[in-house]
Amino acid sequence: MEISVIIPVYNAEKYISKAVESALQLEEVKEVILIEDQSPDNALSVCRELAQQYERVKLFQHPDKGNHGAGASRNLGIEKATGDFIAFLDADDYFLPNRFNVEGELFNDPKVEGIFNAIGTEFLTDKGKEEFLSNINDTYLLTVNYPAEGPEVFKGLLGQTPKVFGTFFTLDALTVRASALEKSGLKFNEDLRVHQDSDFIIKLAYHCYLKAGTIDKAVAIRGIHDDNRITKIKKYSPQYNQRQFLFWNSLYQWSQVNALDQDAKQHISLQKKAFELSVKKGFSKAKTLFAAIFKDPNILKTKYRFTYTNHETQ
Structure with missing residues (x-):
């Protein structure tokens, strides 16, 4: 497998090196594509250093060097990717060594166009942990309740299966054929500054044949810290x-x-x-x-x- 890992980078100078190096440790990773999105911190300089240090790291910015959000950054990453498969990683998260353990076997089935797995949680700051537990209070392992594939994944994400499937899996744990994205013409909604990942995944589950991979243990870790915007918003506010x-x-x-x-x-x-x-x-x-x-x-x-x-x- 030759996998392009796309990482949108914004305000992540403290975390991006670990994210990049967690992807580079995996032999399936052909390239790590960094899309720097006019970060207010020193992330651009860190990204430049990583691109100079590692041959497989490629750094891009938007043509106007402006801030366009994670959706637009991921779309640009997809355009620049040269691998047969696409994986995503948030700049403050990281892959575990087992990230692509099941992909090679499951993608031998030509009808399978995407694999989704489970991710774990790491609290990077006390404040981030407090906000997460009060406003999100999610479990450590973010996964679905049972293995599914094809149309059942789409129905499950909408809560329309007889057995509760679970309403989400994350981009960090998704691998998709580049040809499937090209065939469907699917892109991230750049008008959504948040939730564009949820939007993309549900649409992907409709347009493409997805299959559960490793859902009983983490293949990546999401980092919870002070700057996670979504954890600061109280439900139903x-x-x-x-x-x-x-x-x-x-x-x-x-x-x-x-x-x-x-x-x-x-x-x-x-x-x-x-x-x-x-x-x-x-x-x-x-x-x-x-x-x-x-x-x-x-x-x-x-x-x-x-x-x-x-x-x-x-």
């Missing part, structure tokens, strides 16, 4: 609801131009409407809510069902 609305609205717009089954379309539509209502206030909110309930009472079951479990630093 106005800011949380606004971000969730933007996420579900992105999926809603996508669902309208793709041939999803009616149950999936309805679920996405209801989630979008629920969070749209949650950001309204006063009489406008009450009026819109009553109209929505009259149209479909199932909306009362949706608002608090979806929980977000990943983190990002930009």
